[in-house]
Amino acid sequence: MSSTPYPLPDAALGEPPAAAAGEPLLELERLYHRWKGPKPPVLDEVSLTLRAGEVTWIGGRNGVGKTTLLRLAAGILLPQRGSVRIGELTPRARGGRYQREIGFLSAGDRGLQARMRVRQQLDYWARLAYVPRAGRAALVAESMRQFELEEFSERRVDRMSMGQRQRIRLAMAFLHAPRVLLLDEPRNSLDDDGYRLLNAQIEQAAARGACVLWCSPRGEDRVISCDAGYTLRDGRLERIS
Amino acid sequence: MLGIMRRDAILFVSYRTQVVAQFLGPLFTITVFYYVSRLLTARTFHSPGGYFGFVIVGLVIIQILTLSLGLMPGSVRQELISGTIERFLVSAHGPVNGILGTMLFPLCNALVAGVVTLVLANVIFGLPLAATSLLAIPVALLGVIAFMPFALFLVALVMAFKQIASASQFIVSGIAIVGGLYFPVTLLPGWIRWMSDVQPFTPATDLLRHLLVGAQLVHPAGVELLKLVGFSLVLLPAGLTLLAAAIRYGQRTGTIAEY
Numbered sequence: 147m148s149s150t151p152y153p154l155p156d157a158a159l160g161e162p163p164a165a166a167a168g169e170p171l172l173e174l175e176r177l178y179h180r181w182k183g184p185k186p187p188v189l190d191e192v193s194l195t196l197r198a199g200e201v202t203w204i205g206g207r208n209g210v211g212k213t214t215l216l217r218l219a220a221g222i223l224l225p226q227r228g229s230v231r232i233g234e235l236t237p238r239a240r241g242g243r244y245q246r247e248i249g250f251l252s253a254g255d256r257g258l259q260a261r262m263r264v265r266q267q268l269d270y271w272a273r274l275a276y277v278p279r280a281g282r283a284a285l286v287a288e289s290m291r292q293f294e295l296e297e298f299s300e301r302r303v304d305r306m307s308m309g310q311r312q313r314i315r316l317a318m319a320f321l322h323a324p325r326v327l328l329l330d331e332p333r334n335s336l337d338d339d340g341y342r343l344l345n346a347q348i349e350q351a352a353a354r355g356a357c358v359l360w361c362s363p364r365g366e367d368r369v370i371s372c373d374a375g376y377t378l379r380d381g382r383l384e385r386i387s
Numbered sequence: 388m389l390g391i392m393r394r395d396a397i398l399f400v401s402y403r404t405q406v407v408a409q410f411l412g413p414l415f416t417i418t419v420f421y422y423v424s425r426l427l428t429a430r431t432f433h434s435p436g437g438y439f440g441f442v443i444v445g446l447v448i449i450q451i452l453t454l455s456l457g458l459m460p461g462s463v464r465q466e467l468i469s470g471t472i473e474r475f476l477v478s479a480h481g482p483v484n485g486i487l488g489t490m491l492f493p494l495c496n497a498l499v500a501g502v503v504t505l506v507l508a509n510v511i512f513g514l515p516l517a518a519t520s521l522l523a524i525p526v527a528l529l530g531v532i533a534f535m536p537f538a539l540f541l542v543a544l545v546m547a548f549k550q551i552a553s554a555s556q557f558i559v560s561g562i563a564i565v566g567g568l569y570f571p572v573t574l575l576p577g578w579i580r581w582m583s584d585v586q587p588f589t590p591a592t593d594l595l596r597h598l599l600v601g602a603q604l605v606h607p608a609g610v611e612l613l614k615l616v617g618f619s620l621v622l623l624p625a626g627l628t629l630l631a632a633a634i635r636y637g638q639r640t641g642t643i644a645e646y
Contacts, residue, residue: 179641220477221476221477222644224635224639241479242478242479242480245476245478245479248477252473254470256469256470256473257469257471257473258470258471259394259471261398262394270394271474271478273393274391274475274478274485276480318474
């Protein structure tokens with residue numbers, strides 16, 4: 147079982163520690179989202195509960211709404227109808243308390259500061275995530291170790307390969323030990339070693355009581371073992387495993 | 388926010404020629420205006436430095452406006468495109484704090500550039516600086532707080548409508564005219580002069596000219612200072628509210644993820 151080298155934000159806030167296995171963590175209830183124009187809703191009354199220690203996969207064709215669902219869960223988008231909650235917290239909770247619980251990986255290769263070095267990039271993210279100063283350097287070092295980025299620590303991001311950048315983006319998603327991990331096509335550009343590291347971190351996160359939501363178009367892209375699988379089609383989730 | 392300022396400082400110095408250009412650029416501008424000022428003998432400029440002293444303070448303020456009002460919307464738009472605004476949205480720091488953080492380095496950088504401009508004008512071209520020059524620092528900071536809402540308005544428009552780069556340049560040019568940055572507002576025709584009184588740039592400019600180069604004030608310093616504080620108190624909350632509303636609009640409609 148892995149643990150973080152700094153006190154979890156929950157503990158710092160005097161809130162309950164991570165949920166016991168099987169307890170509901172992220173609850174999406176009757177989510178509805180429609181993009182502008184005369185199109186049907188991309189999400190139509192979608193409900194999903196992610197439980198502590200579980201890994202969930204959602205598949206579906208391109209453009210079916212997987213990314214929209216993840217963005218709603220991450221609080222990037224606000225639901226037009228329905229609700230998103232982690233316990234009593236909603237994405238609009240004060241002090242970024244909801245966001246402290248979230249680790250988000252967007253699809254593609256965006257979100258990095260191209261001219262920062264790897265260590266600077268992770269340190270910057272740790273500051274945005276309100277990781278306490280005392281444990282920040284150790285946490286950044288541990289994060290680089292987890293994704294085998296130490297040898298690139300002083301290399302600028304724009305001088306790295308796509309797969310190496312994906313490891314940095316994954317390290318940012320996992321760095322602050324969030325209880326809810328939302329991963330949009332996390333295997334993008336990863337080689338076999340990267341995939342192995344990703345799976346190991348997902349297993350460790352689940353073992354410490356986090357829940358993981360992995361979205362990708364194809365089943366073979368998903369994590370080797372997961373607790374539930376769904377397909378998103380015509381705005382609705384269908385359970386497939 | 389200091390983390391974002393640190394990030395921007397790292398990115399700024401990573402472009403070394405940009406750092407050099409920032410200090411060389413004002414030198415050329417000062418040189419041009421120094422020789423233009425030698426052609427002018429008008430009595431309008433009641434300061435020891437004449438038109439040169441008058442315009443140098445205007446140039447310093449233009450620098451601050453260009454780096455905050457002029458460039459901020461563009462850099463926020465760049466952050467939207469590169470996906471780094473998304474990182475603010477999923478971080479505990481939050482998008483409003485994140486955007487305020489992105490303003491810190493450009494504003495500090497602009498203040499440093501302003502000081503460099505004044506020092507160059509003093510050392511190379513002999514501009515006499517007033518003994519009250521140090522008092523200009525708190526006034527400049529207050530001026531920056533009063534300018535910030537305008538940058539917030541523009542950034543809010545970027546968040547909602549994405550592309551307003553030309554509008555920000557238009558506004559900076561407009562302020563240069565009605566704020567009296569290059570010439571006294573008394574030269575403006577009556578139908579437009581009222582605009583000089585309804586924004587914080589004119590009192591900030593007048594106060595800074597008074598403190599830096601000893602220019603005479605039309606109104607007492609206390610009145611100008613009160614105007615500046617008043618504009619800040621009214622406009623800053625309005626700017627923050629508008630920015631938060633624009634972000635919420637983008638999150639609700641989904642356009643925050645577009646660029």
